[in-house]
Amino acid sequence: MTQRKITIIGSMNMDMVVEAPRFPNGGETIIGNKISFIPGGKGANQAVAVARLGAPTTMIGAVGEDAFGQTLMDSLKETGVDVHYIKQSQTVSTGTASITLVPDENTIVVVPGANHELKADDIEKLESVISESDIILLQLEIPLETVEAAVDVAFKHHKTLILNPAPAQELPTELLKKIDYITPNESELETLTQMNRSEYSLDEMMDELLDKGIRCVITTLGADGVAWKQKDEQVRQISSHQVSVVDTTGAGDAFNGALAYFLSQGNSVEQAVSFANQVSALAVTKFGAQGGMPTLEAVKEYFR
């Protein structure tokens, strides 16, 4: 069987993680313990998740023409991701997340940088890349107009579209109705539906999105597992796997990458959700978002 192609359209960031004994006060300089540079961004994390599982994976995104951009491209390439269609901006720096970790707390400042340079017309120029893919996986860390352009092109070519609506924002119905699978966590589901979880059931909230024309709503529930619903069907829910948790960063990215991968292999929603629940459980047993993404062999070995 020819391998089905998955294209991820989204963000690429360099996460700069400073570990310090405490936060500095305004105007104060303190000495930190350690700094780490870790490739991140939801788009790149999801591309790594897909590539580790073994599918032909293409990344569409944007970085600056700088050292961070080169490092991010190199690390994706090493994982087997096709990086040919990543735009390199001459004017804007690679996106960064500056994270300060102190015992039991952290602060994060994200500068989207080049991620916001990925424009609708860049996507339109890559129509042939989208039309040659089987599944398109998107998040919301790039401009909404770019996401809309990608959805339009993919929809025109009848491609399966998965939208991970993170970070949360309200979305136009015109966009939502073209999506096959949407994968909010609980708080993203609240933002998308403008309904409060304390007042409405998951069922009612998912119906709100299904009524807009989405084929399937899949809500990840962290350590409580995952629920999903297709039009005119009951809500289904499975528990998460009991694992020794090391780092839950990127659990959602592992889930989305694995979902795309298993759907691309011709599996049902139920099978794909169950597989993604396994992959993301395994991902949280390792440190780092991209570093924790398991191979197919590792998943089979762990859950055999």
Ligand code: ATP
């Ligand atoms: P993040 O933003 O941290 O990437 P998210 O909010 O998008 O995460 P979650 O709902 O927290 O996504 O997690 C996604 C999936 O990962 C869950 O549905 C579950 O399958 C798995 N998962 C998350 N936390 C755990 C855990 N503690 N133990 C086992 N599996 C987990």
